[in-house]
Amino acid sequence: MHPLPTAADAADTPEEASRSAEDDDAYRSLIARLSRQSVDRHFDAYADVDWDAPDHRIDPADTRWIGVLGDTLVETDWFAGLPPAAQARLGLHLVVSRMKLGLQFENVLQRGLLEYALGLGNGDPEFRYAYHEVIEEGHHTLMFQEFVNRSGIDATGLGPVELVCTRAVVRSARRFPELFFFFVLAGEDPIDHVQRRSLRSGQDVPPLLQRIMRIHVTEEARHLSFARNHLKRAVPALGPVRRLGLSLAVPVVLWLMSQMMLGVPWQVSRRFRIPRAALAQARRAARDRAEAAEAVRKVRQLAGELGLLGPLPSALWRGLGLVEPARAPQAPGTTA
Numbered sequence: 001m002h003p004l005p006t007a008a009d010a011a012d013t014p015e016e017a018s019r020s021a022e023d024d025d026a027y028r029s030l031i032a033r034l035s036r037q038s039v040d041r042h043f044d045a046y047a048d049v050d051w052d053a054p055d056h057r058i059d060p061a062d063t064r065w066i067g068v069l070g071d072t073l074v075e076t077d078w079f080a081g082l083p084p085a086a087q088a089r090l091g092l093h094l095v096v097s098r099m100k101l102g103l104q105f106e107n108v109l110q111r112g113l114l115e116y117a118l119g120l121g122n123g124d125p126e127f128r129y130a131y132h133e134v135i136e137e138g139h140h141t142l143m144f145q146e147f148v149n150r151s152g153i154d155a156t157g158l159g160p161v162e163l164v165c166t167r168a169v170v171r172s173a174r175r176f177p178e179l180f181f182f183f184v185l186a187g188e189d190p191i192d193h194v195q196r197r198s199l200r201s202g203q204d205v206p207p208l209l210q211r212i213m214r215i216h217v218t219e220e221a222r223h224l225s226f227a228r229n230h231l232k233r234a235v236p237a238l239g240p241v242r243r244l245g246l247s248l249a250v251p252v253v254l255w256l257m258s259q260m261m262l263g264v265p266w267q268v269s270r271r272f273r274i275p276r277a278a279l280a281q282a283r284r285a286a287r288d289r290a291e292a293a294e295a296v297r298k299v300r301q302l303a304g305e306l307g308l309l310g311p312l313p314s315a316l317w318r319g320l321g322l323v324e325p326a327r328a329p330q331a332p333g334t335t336a
């Protein structure tokens with residue numbers, strides 16, 4: 001069994017190729033480094049997680065599930081009025097629903113990466129890395145599904161129409177890879193942000209979930225690096241029509257993904273008969289905390305760097321609530 005990854009493991013990942021991404025050799029060596037790291041530091045869903053350890057048992061009455069992924073629902077008056085056992089059960093349902101959506105997202109990602117790799121030529125270093133990522137996402141999918149199975153909760157995740165729509169995402173990996181890699185960031189960045197914040201918060205996270213999240217954020221750092229650096233290299237070469245299409249599609253994709261990944265899943269709200277007022281209060285709390293904006297800040301910065309924040313797309317980003325509210329200026333003499 002591999003030792004538990006630390007924050008330093010994720011920090012090792014070459015997150016930004018910045019200017020060097022323009023340079024073909026630098027890009028090739030960055031992709032080679034990511035591939036090497038996937039060999040040196042990777043995890044297996046079954047060899048590296050002791051599913052049968054006594055403290056890994058999933059107990060629906062465990063109050064540590066409450067708000068473990070930063071759900072603002074737990075801050076509502078309605079939630080505060082529930083008995084602790086119901087709060088714990090609802091907390092676990094939220095975790096399991098996110099896992100189910102997460103594994104469906106990873107499934108789409110794997111299919112898209114395979115579609116993308118099929119179009120690559122011999123000797124292209126992205127081919128090897130894309131396969132490393134598919135394999136890692138395969139293990140993440142297995143971890144998430146095993147967690148869902150052991151929870152005893154029959155989470156359904158995406159609806160039938162949404163599942164059909166995933167085919168368009170897979171096709172985009174071949175026809176419009178820049179849009180696909182923004183989709184990758186849109187799905188991975190918000191969830192990565194939530195998991196890192198939970199691990200850093202000092203909150204008492206049940207050990208099984210803690211292990212899964214640590215493994216996940218370690219490997220996700222590489223995936224995010226690949227997607228970002230691919231975009232830095234590919235977007236400047238786009239023609240004006242594709243560039244405009246991309247600049248308008250990115251905020252919409254990001255909004256859809258963050259709503260899906262960070263909102264209250266409809267199955268949970270139906271099962272627990274969550275009143276509309278509580279759902280609205282949770283949404284307001286999330287907006288006040290600029291949850292979505294904070295989680296998508298890095299993607300917006302990248303869009304800005306790539307010249308995708310013209311007046312029209314910028315208005316769309318603001319209209320969808322994806323821009324952090326301006327911070328109040330600091331009073332003179334105060335320190336940060």
Ligand SMILES: [Fe+2]
Nearest residue numbers: 106137140220
């Ligand atoms: Fe993943």
Ligand SMILES: [Fe+2]
Nearest residue numbers: 137188220223
């Ligand atoms: Fe990933």
